[in-house]
Amino acid sequence: MLMEADLADLAQAYVDRHRPASGYRIAASSTGTLDWDEDYCRRVAAYFEQAPRLAYDAALAQRYDRFKRENLQQYQVVVDAGITVRPWLVAGQPYRRSAELRASVRKANELYVYLTTSGHGPVSDNEFHPMLEPSGIVIDGVALSHNDVFRVVHDVFGHVLSGRGFSARGEFEAAFCHMGMYSADVHPVLFTEQIAQICWFFFGPRAPERRYPPQKVFEFPGHYLAEFRKLFKL
DSSP states (O other), X not given: OOOHHHHHHHHHHHHHHHOTTSOOOHHHHHTOEEOOOHHHHHHHHHHHHHSOSBOOOHXXXXXXXXXXXXXXXXXXXXXXXXXXXXXXXXXXXXOSSHHHHHHHHHHHOEEEEOOTTTSOOOOOTTOOOGGGSEEEEEETTEEEXXXXXXXXXXXXXXXXXXXXXXXXXXXXXXXXXXXXXXOGGGHHHHIIIIIHHHHHHHHSTTGGGTOOOOOXXXXXXXXXXXXXXXXXXX
């Protein structure tokens, strides 16, 4: 059984090893207070809606490459902790409630990943997206994409570690808890790939349909990320 303190210690050890100068403390971020702001969410959703599908230059490519490397490093921490990762190969979601996810990881040391091929925003066959590239990890004959790997580490170091749910607020809190494990250079990628898509899902023009957002590759203006950080009080 993986205890809460054990997972926090693993996350802190990862930060101390890879980002020793950051001063980041897992305990503080996982219990931070969120000043919820739906107007902010709507502004993020509106910007995401009008943004280009692809604005991928050399600088953003470097951010994505680093993001993928850091996800793989965090994935290795998950595996080394004795958590068995398995692809979810049947219909529907593996976990309807976050409590089911936490119980699976903490009590059974097992995590089912909902595959990108089963649920993902629209991308045409001929369209490029860096997170859809193969990660090199193959489980039970299934090749995981980089987006699948991100889903694994987000579930473990976001939802399980923070104890937060799958609501818009819960996703914000999980993302904030997890963000500190990444180098600052990739925070803009994390914002577009996680936080902005949550805003579009819950507050965008198609919110009543609960559809996956269109998959776009671009960088938000920096003030959106700064505003996100300011929503939390440690």
